Amino acid sequence: MPKIRPERLTMPVQDPKERRRNFREVALGFTPELAREEAERCIQCKNPFCEDGCPVHVPIREFIDLLQRDDPQGALAAILRTNALPAVCGRVCPQEDQCEKLCVLAKRYQPVAIGRLERYVADLARDAGRAVAPRRPRGPRVAVVGGGPAGLTAAGTLAGFGYRVTLFEALHTVGGVLMYGIPEFRLPKDIVRAEVEGIQALGVEIRTDAVVGQSPTVDELLEEGYEAVFLGTGAGLPRFLHIPGENLDGVYSANEFLTRVNLMGAWRFPEWDTPVRVGRRVAVIGAGNTAMDAVRTALRVGAEEAMIVYRRSPAEMTARHEEYEHAVEEGVQFRFLTNPQRILDDGEGRVRGLEVLTMELGEPDRSGRCRPVPVAGSEHVLAVDTVILALGTSPNPVVSRSLEGLEVAEWGGIRTDEHGATSRLRVYAGGDAVTGAATVILAMGAGKRAAQAIHRDLAQRGEAVGG
Ligand SMILES: Cc1cc2nc3c(=O)[nH]c(=O)nc-3n(C[C@H](O)[C@H](O)[C@H](O)COP(=O)(O)OP(=O)(O)OC[C@H]3O[C@@H](n4cnc5c(N)ncnc54)[C@H](O)[C@@H]3O)c2cc1C
């Protein structure tokens, strides 16, 4: 067996000093030489455990084998059998906790850089022009509500089975968080659009600006003749701290801030008439992926200083480690064990500071993470003029409130069985709308499982494609 290089290859990135002021993609992707060399590290295990770690079961061993044989188009075809969004997943999936965590090399060395190879394959094939002959399914009609990763995957899978799928999206564009949440410098929007086009080519009809629950309702869709409805409406409702000062000018939810910048062109202000008023010093409260995206976006739209304020320690951060490292390289400051108490008013309704308390770590709480405990008398003020709250999100109740008989958990998540079936016949759900804020690949896995369940259930009623 050839000797394995213990370290995986790193991906070239834009210089931090330059990139902190532009929206171009940070990570530049593997060159053909790097991809070839990294692919050679894969030992083609008889039992590819890596695949067990992928919620959509990408044939990882096979696609890397095809790369080793210098056949990237074949590698893409293999990936597309189970994953319609490979360029997206190659960029934003937390591979370190999924496929790469289970790679056998990880026992002694660094795992194969599966995500980087997936991205390489998807980008190369896209640049070469991925020619997909448009299809026209002729089967029964199914409605998909929400155009995020869950809805897109359900729609693509159902269209692949032969159903006529209509996808209803509330916004003017599809992609969900991939479009309105994750910034351009991490996930270019042209890439999302190209992968959405691939799903449309399977025959999925997309209707934007359609808020299901208002017009039409789910019941109306079923009455109109859709045999089943999949709800992939995500968790886009921001949470707040409920501390004094949250209504001041200069306070945003990360959701609003990122949507204005990503979807409404605020980063091009004044060329585009969508201002986000970002002052000189910005505090982002929270330490997940959303917080990292917000703080790095704040730098790019002109903040002189941008900091993360987090009541726990670095060990409890939920952001991907790579995103944290990139933020540090770009000059983001981190104030750990710091808990916001109130946002201070400058006397004219604008933010002039954030009063915080220093914390120390106590006993583990129910989540297993050490509970932060306030240090008495440690109040102090951080002189900031903008505060962005990135505290997590909950499912939006528009659909669930309008659908009688749909069981919903106390915190707002739609209740389903393990296949995505809800308490209402013919209505299925998956993704963040069911689990609360999670990950792209988990949402995709849920969309796929629900599509399979819809196909199975319709077949049992003799209503499936060819049934
Ligand atoms: C800023 C940010 C960064 C993130 N970074 C990462 C990351 O790096 N890696 C990762 O894996 N995950 C990341 N996530 C999480 C990930 O994006 C989500 O878990 C994933 O997008 C969930 O997919 P979904 O399809 O369930 O919902 P969403 O992506 O939220 O899509 C739901 C869609 O449904 C639409 N909708 C809602 N209600 C209705 C209605 N009534 N009618 C019609 N349409 C409706 C919404 O407009 C939206 O387009 C991030 C999240 C955020 C907010």
Ligand code: SF4
């Ligand atoms: S577990 Fe690692 S080495 Fe084995 S097939 Fe998967 S990627 Fe290759």
